[in-house]
Amino acid sequence: MSTYQQNWKKKIAGALKAVAADRDIDFSVEEDDLLIEKPPKPEMGDLAFPMFPYARFFKTSPGKIAKQVAAKMGSDTTAAGPYINITVDMGEVAEDLLKQIHEEGEEFGRNTSLNGQKIMVEFSCPNTNKPLHLGHLRNDTIGESVSRILFANGACINKVNLINDRGIHICKSMLAYKKFGEGVTPESSGKKGDHLVGGFYVKFGKWSKEDPSAEEQAREMLRLWESGDPEVTELWNTMNRWTIEGIEETYKKTGISFDKKYLESETYFRGRELVHEGLEKEIFYREEDGSVWIDLNDVKLDRKVLLRSDGTTLYLTQDIGTAVARHDDWPFERLIYVVASEQQYHFQVLFEVLSRLGFPWAKNLHHLSYGMVNLPEGKMKSREGTVVDADDLVAELTGMAKEEIKSKGRDEEVDNLEATSAKIALGALNYYLLQVSPTKDMIFNPAESISFNGNTGPYLQYMGARISSMLRKYEERKESYSGGKVDSRLLTVAEERELIKLLAEYPGIVNRAGEDLNPSFIAAHLYEICKTFSRYYHDNPVLHNESKDLVKTRIHLSGAILQVLKNGFFLLGMPFLPTM
């Protein structure tokens, strides 16, 4: 909610009360309860207030109320059927707004609604038996973006990762390495560590089809690992290091970072302890075979096993330990788990268990459940080898961007072809992934994502580059505009009014994105700004203009737009490019 909208709410609320007083009706309205919207067409006005809700109190039609209210207002207010439409003096709004944007710079759009609240965000959570794939990329970009958005809303953020480095699946790649690896290393093979290890995981799958004893051998290895066998532990250490180093390289390339990294191998003990404590408190119960359970039938979550009959821990047990360890490390007020929607049941159970264990903060845990990423050809299936590898995809997009730059003959213009291509690829990827509401399944189309026109990352980046180019040109010939001065009242073109409104709305969008944990609101808003600016500068010369005042004013506006784009890009993990 921008300040000019707030002001108008106040005025309309006042007029409504005045109308009620005239007619001796006992009526009051809080200005925050007033509905505010945009008229369907800009020429109808900038703000609209529907009068439907008041018909009941006033015992007349909304249309009549609108007329009576409008009569109390000035010439900028018209009654249009049941609506009151306001035409805002945008010159006045622009004067303060543009100044504010230029002064606040990268801080414009931030607010204090979360007031220093400590929020932990968990995302990514890779396994150490294979490299990242397209699904992780969605997870990573949502996690990173939501963290930045919450920070912009005034929260204190702690981004955490949880490395899944133990369990039977890890042993499978280790076993295959031991049998077929012949001592190969990332260095000797020239392969990234995560890809090398992932290859052995795939190899295990093939081998286990031929040799029925493979699965049993993997279980034996797990037992050895849990009992601390030195040889297995050493191999585990080595291969985990390879994978984690490989994955961290991918994070670096995709602009993802964490404040803290948790390892399952270090937190699962804690989970086991907590289950034992819960058992003593009779929150859990033991079956005859020794396994430990919780009965959640009263909340329709069935019953769930917490410890195997041999006393070893499970995924859920480990997550209990991790949550408690985290709260001890950093007493968060909220913890957001960015995890695929497949795991909804898991988190319902986890939160319920933590709550029954008596942790008051359990009610502040939140599962940010996001949908699957599919391909135009259909679902990704690891068995059919159609899983899109993260590194491959980034490389492919980078290659496509590079070709595009060359084909436009701009490879001489950009200062670093390789770096620029990579930034375009990243912008394309993140924008495409974030443009869709997190909760929904989506289809990822690589060719569409990297396209330079349409609703895509590169299009937005292009608008940023174009505005930058204009600002550079302005700086070059600044002297020829000397004597001119910024005058917001000159911003009378329809697109200018629209742009000012969009800029004014930006902080509210950041707020809403934070409340709903939904970066797509920001994506949509930035696209709207870019599209409007495209249309605007196409027919309205900014620099090639007789009036020096007008040049300066439009540059002032363009600079503010660029600033908002930059700020929004950051929230979406999209690199900004001054030229491309």
Add this chain to the structure above:
RNA sequence: GUACCCAUAGCUCAGCUGGAUAGAGCGUUAGAUUGCGGAUCUAAAGGCCGGAGGUUCGAGUCCUCUUGGGUACGCCA
């Protein structure tokens, strides 16, 4: 079988707490360049918002039922 999620233009997606004639992009068709980077812009065609009831002054949005799709319900993670 039970629970949760989704269904809007040929395709990919928007549509904020219910509000004026349901919007974009891609694709299709037709246009615009002595112009700040045409990697652009303009316009047209394209919709029973899966279906049926209900609540409401008003429903793409809320409720019930129904159809179709997805996911979960492991001593896997």
